[in-house]
Amino acid sequence: MNRIPVTVLGATGVVGQRFVRRLRNHPMFEVVGIAASDRSAGKRYRDACEWRLDGEPYAGLGDQVLAPSDPAEAFSPIVFSALDNAPAKEIEPAFARAGAHVFSNAASFRMDPDVPLLVPEVNPGHLALLETQRRRRDWKGSILTNPNCTTTVLVMALAPLHEAFGVETVIMTSMQAVSGAGYPGVPSLDIMGNILPHIGGEEGKVEVETGRLLGKVVDGLAVSDPMAVSALCYRAPVMDGHTESVSVRLKGNPTPDQVREVLAAWKPLPQRLGLPSAPEVPIRLHTAENRPQVRRDVELDGGMSVHVGRIRPCNVLGIKFALLGHNTERGAAGGSVLNAELAVSQGLVS
Ligand SMILES: NC(=O)C1=CN([C@@H]2O[C@H](COP(=O)(O)OP(=O)(O)OC[C@H]3O[C@@H](n4cnc5c(N)ncnc54)[C@H](OP(=O)(O)O)[C@@H]3O)[C@@H](O)[C@H]2O)C=CC1
Numbered sequence: 001m002n003r004i005p006v007t008v009l010g011a012t013g014v015v016g017q018r019f020v021r022r023l024r025n026h027p028m029f030e031v032v033g034i035a036a037s038d039r040s041a042g043k044r045y046r047d048a049c050e051w052r053l054d055g056e057p058y059a060g061l062g063d064q065v066l067a068p069s070d071p072a073e074a075f076s077p078i079v080f081s082a083l084d085n086a087p088a089k090e091i092e093p094a095f096a097r098a099g100a101h102v103f104s105n106a107a108s109f110r111m112d113p114d115v116p117l118l119v120p121e122v123n124p125g126h127l128a129l130l131e132t133q134r135r136r137r138d139w140k141g142s143i144l145t146n147p148n149c150t151t152t153v154l155v156m157a158l159a160p161l162h163e164a165f166g167v168e169t170v171i172m173t174s175m176q177a178v179s180g181a182g183y184p185g186v187p188s189l190d191i192m193g194n195i196l197p198h199i200g201g202e203e204g205k206v207e208v209e210t211g212r213l214l215g216k217v218v219d220g221l222a223v224s225d226p227m228a229v230s231a232l233c234y235r236a237p238v239m240d241g242h243t244e245s246v247s248v249r250l251k252g253n254p255t256p257d258q259v260r261e262v263l264a265a266w267k268p269l270p271q272r273l274g275l276p277s278a279p280e281v282p283i284r285l286h287t288a289e290n291r292p293q294v295r296r297d298v299e300l301d302g303g304m305s306v307h308v309g310r311i312r313p314c315n316v317l318g319i320k321f322a323l324l325g326h327n328t329e330r331g332a333a334g335g336s337v338l339n340a341e342l343a344v345s346q347g348l349v350s
């Protein structure tokens with residue numbers, strides 16, 4: 001297969017660098033363009049930003065010159081966007097109008113009812129919104145988004161339970177990595193040896209995006225599931241990996257063993273298709289009492305699987321468990337790349 005040329009917008013940022021590293025040697029996509037703000041455009045990648053990841057610095061593209069984030073200068077048929085929300089609002093539609101298929105991490109268009117908010121294992125059927133989007137908007141291309149990172153990890157565990165039993169109520173408390181706040185993010189003197197009980201906008205996003213992802217497409221538009229979701233989000237002194245403490249009320253009150261069986265048997269579409277970024281096992285189940293742990297588990301499967309452990313009865317909602325996932329891989333760059341792989345495999349973009 002000829003690789004599809006792609007551009008990474010926001011290539012200098014925390015998520016943008018992960019895109020560039022992940023797309024290096026990708027079987028379906030080839031990075032031909034990297035772009036960022038006007039502050040960085042015209043500079044070589046290595047001069048515009050410091051490389052903050054392990055592995056080969058700048059993923060071998062250190063001498064490539066950054067383009068401005070303008071479709072006239074950085075067009076590719078597929079564009080991965082790691083832009084901040086405010087610039088994403090203007091720049092992503094400009095690329096979509098020019099005919100690019102934009103796979104975005106930003107929150108700007110997530111809740112629009114004709115924009116797929118997608119986790120390929122969870123709601124691949126929401127790709128159908130692209131048809132409505134094309135009809136409604138004057139775009140030759142499209143915008144397709146991935147959720148907030150905390151939400152992504154949560155819906156990976158809830159989706160098979162919703163399918164098997166039906167989710168009625170969820171209470172989720174997160175302990176979120178500092179990388180979620182970008183670079184330099186939270187000052188070290190605030191987070192070292194500390195827990196911060198507020199992440200701006202995060203709880204509201206988890207509460208609305210969860211029902212949207214587990215909802216349906218009706219008459220070509222997204223309709224959220226009415227489940228009740230309450231989120232409490234905390235910043236914790238870890239680098240990468242959001243831990244979530246989840247209590248859930250499921251229809252029919254299944255036992256922990258029944259829940260475990262459903263999670264273990266889950267083989268959703270990306271795994272059946274063998275998409276390159278899909279982890280072979282989407283949910284890693286842990287039986288040891290002190291797992292999952294961020295330091296020991298989160299990098300497994302390139303950060304693309306989520307981890308569930310300590311499944312047990314909850315006196316209030318019925319079932320509770322510990323959940324862990326990689327916020328900047330599964331929750332950001334990796335999730336977006338998997339979205340693009342699914343869209344290409346379904347013949348929706350090329
Ligand atoms: N960090 C995470 O865990 C997650 C982040 N996201 C989302 O991904 C996006 C990127 O986050 P993150 O990488 O942490 O952010 P960073 O602040 O690290 O990077 C932001 C990027 O956007 C570019 N940018 C800023 N302003 C403009 C502009 N006016 N025009 C063009 N480019 C611009 C920056 O370029 P320059 O260097 O030139 O300023 C930089 O490349 C955000 O929308 C975030 O909400 C989503 C899920 C998880």
Ligand SMILES: N[C@@H](CC(=O)OP(=O)(O)O)C(=O)O
Nearest residue numbers: 105107148149176180181202
């Ligand atoms: N707010 C998340 C990261 C993030 O950028 O989320 P969103 O994509 O919804 O803006 C965190 O701090 O961990």
